[in-house]
Amino acid sequence: MAEESGDLRWEVSSDGVAWLTLDRPRSGNAITGDQRERIIGLLGRASGDPRIRVVLLTGAGDRHFCTGADLSATPAPEGVPERPAGSVARAIAGGAQRLVAAVLDCEKPVIAVVNGTAAGIGCHLAYACDLVLAAEPVRFIEVFVRRGLVVDGGGAYLLARLVGPQRAKELVFFGEDLPAAEAYRMGLVNRVVPASELRATASEWAARLAAGPTVALGLGKRLINRSLDVDRSTALVEEAQAAEINMTSADGQEGVRAFVERREPEFRGW
Numbered sequence: 001m002a003e004e005s006g007d008l009r010w011e012v013s014s015d016g017v018a019w020l021t022l023d024r025p026r027s028g029n030a031i032t033g034d035q036r037e038r039i040i041g042l043l044g045r046a047s048g049d050p051r052i053r054v055v056l057l058t059g060a061g062d063r064h065f066c067t068g069a070d071l072s073a074t075p076a077p078e079g080v081p082e083r084p085a086g087s088v089a090r091a092i093a094g095g096a097q098r099l100v101a102a103v104l105d106c107e108k109p110v111i112a113v114v115n116g117t118a119a120g121i122g123c124h125l126a127y128a129c130d131l132v133l134a135a136e137p138v139r140f141i142e143v144f145v146r147r148g149l150v151v152d153g154g155g156a157y158l159l160a161r162l163v164g165p166q167r168a169k170e171l172v173f174f175g176e177d178l179p180a181a182e183a184y185r186m187g188l189v190n191r192v193v194p195a196s197e198l199r200a201t202a203s204e205w206a207a208r209l210a211a212g213p214t215v216a217l218g219l220g221k222r223l224i225n226r227s228l229d230v231d232r233s234t235a236l237v238e239e240a241q242a243a244e245i246n247m248t249s250a251d252g253q254e255g256v257r258a259f260v261e262r263r264e265p266e267f268r269g270w
Contacts, residue, residue, distance in 0.1 A: 008038055010042055015211075019056050020057050021058050022059045031099070036069075043110070044106075047107040047108060053108060054108055062195060064115075065115055068122050097154055099153070103129055108214065109130045111129060111206060112127075114132060115138070116135070116137075123140050127162060132188065132189045133198060134191075135193065141175065142178075145172065145174070145175040156168065211267060222242070251269065
């Protein structure tokens with residue numbers, strides 16, 4: 001199953017692995033508003049489609065993963081100010097923040113396959129993924145400060161949780177190029193591999209996840225994402241509820257049967 005729309009590719013294999021490719025290499029794979037809406041829709045579709053068991057997010061070409069949002073301006077209607085009060089906040093809440101939330105809230109594992117430079121919202125798009133693979137030449141750039149802008153697109157939220165407030169401030173305040181190897185040492189990246197091995201490694205990880213208990217993985221993702229936002233009592237209640245939900249899944253029941261029968265489980269994804 002494959003869909004192409006000029007600037008976005010969506011390909012789903014028979015084993016439930018979906019590749020979502022930003023395909024604007026001449027524009028650094030910067031994300032347009034229309035493209036953003038389609039990405040959000042595809043991630044939402046992946047959540048509810050039992051045939052999809054893992055999503056890999058990457059960029060076309062070998063230079064850029066995503067260099068941020070496409071900032072091409074849309075002219076304001078005649079007689080309307082260029083930036084009416086509240087318009088910037090609405091644009092960010094309805095744009096970059098919704099995109100990052102769509103990745104965080106997707107019920108299937110999402111792997112960032114970072115093939116080239118990630119800048120601005122491109123960084124946050126990668127950091128929001130459940131696992132991050134990066135090619136050795138890759139750089140991550142919190143570019144906002146270079147433009148005199150405050151970090152947006154969930155960047156402060158994600159960075160503080162991934163690397164702590166002091167490191168987050170260093171990245172946001174200076175906006176320096178962060179090589180993939182340093183991003184790995186800081187905990188922003190799970191693994192750095194030679195560019196020639198990136199896609200094969202991503203496919204290997206995806207195959208393992210696609211063969212796993214998809215419902216349990218999705219519930220585990222939600223628990224981990226929620227863990228830093230709620231108190232201990234709430235976290236433990238939600239954990240118990242997740243376990244209850246998981247045991248109604250076919251894979252949860254298959255896992256227990258396989259353990260009792262001393263065999264390898266055969267998970268189907270629901």
